Amino acid sequence: MKKTVLAFSRIAPALIERLEQNFTVIVPDPKKGDVAAQFDAALPKAHGLIGAGRPLGRKQLAVATNLEVVSSVSVGYDNYEVDYFNERGIMLTNTPDVLTESTADLGFSLIMSSARRVAELDAWTKAGHWKASVPAAQFGTDVHGKTLGIIGMGNIGAAIARRGRLGFNMPILYSGNSRKTALEQELGAQFRSLDELLAEADFVCLVVPLSEKTKHLIGKRELELMKPNAILVNIARGPIVDEAALITALQDGTIRGAGLDVYEKEPLAESPLFKLNNAVTLPHIGSATTETREAMAERALENLTAALLGKRPQDLVNPQVFKD
Structure with a gap:
């Protein structure tokens, strides 16, 4: 059975298609109602999360009992409770260098x-x-x-x-x-x-x-x-x-x-x-070029895929939780 990936921000359709080659992908859709409610409803199924901009920690992820990895499309990770991730054994990845x-x-x-x-x-x-x-x-x-x-x-x-x-x-x-x-x-x-x-x-x-x-x-x-x-x-x-x-x-x-x-x-x-x-x-546009955002999303996809396939991700923020 394929593992499930849940997107918590907009991801390019081409990357979604690539993820679907290996995983079941859930993308909350504004046309179907409250995006936050869709996200929360899908969390218990998710083995991996990918996206940016959403605070994630003990409160938000309590029901995400299958979660293995959060792949952030960002270099900073202050939105995430790393100590909680460590406690749960959840991998956190980011996208340094490319931006x-x-x-x-x-x-x-x-x-x-x-x-x-x-x-x-x-x-x-x-x-x-x-x-x-x-x-x-x-x-x-x-x-x-x-x-x-x-x-x-x-x-x-x-x-x-x-x-x-x-x-x-x-x-x-x-x-x-x-x-x-x-x-x-x-x-x-x-x-x-x-x-x-x-x-x-x-x-x-x-x-x-x-x-x-x-x-x-x-x-x-x-x-x-x-x-x-x-x-x-x-x-x-x-x-x-x-x-x-x-x-x-x-x-x-x-x-x-x-x-x-x-x-x-x-x-x-x-x-x-x-x-x-x-x-x-300026409206927080440090990495906001077409080329860089595409490169960041690509790196996040690679990190997520590696983690869910049992390999060590390239950009692992908390390496102590990785199990060979």
Whole structure:
């Protein structure tokens, strides 16, 4: 008898067809009523789950008595109660690496657009304010040669650092849990404590995973350590920044600006951020390119298939639960 796979977000029809070669696949359909209710009803049958964006843990999975693996179409896994997965012996997989370059592109685009006020001046031009040479009130700030500080020098942080150093001749500072000697040699990157980095950098880019330790890592105190002309970029997770403190800092000029792809509450329907010219606000699109999302879904399918066929998945978050 085939094992059952349940999708908990939209999966491309072509991938569904491939899964159906080995498994019985259930995809909740909005046309058939409440998607959440369909998902809950199918959980007891599911041996594997695939998707993204849905919190899953003790409360949600209590009835999923046959569950062997959750294959997340994401690199981050803060939506999942990993301790509970370990307790149950449920494998969790993610999709690292395939989104590194696309997310780094997005991070650097936020640096550029915040510095040169791209979104603001696009709206200013379309509103008919361009009557003569652009006045000083609309000037931006240079990116090349400025100091780039990266908090969390993992794969994505390193990719952003390379863009800054090799493309824009930016000195690179970084902070994190460990030294990256290879990057220090490759890019001349210099390790700093968090406070030192905040005080020295012209651009501060957050690329750390969300945890109890990193929640509100950047708050009022940290924002006040930054230069008045500095720009904060967050492509990690929204709760890493105290959003209320950031809004105040942007309003009173504590820092020059912010480029944001993530927020404490998502989707962000309304916010004081939307009224601030010095905040660029994107709808969590770090990996949202056609090529990258297809690659992520492909990797998630491979991980799921391996797990349900008794093989070790390539991207196993909790390897201790795998049984040969």
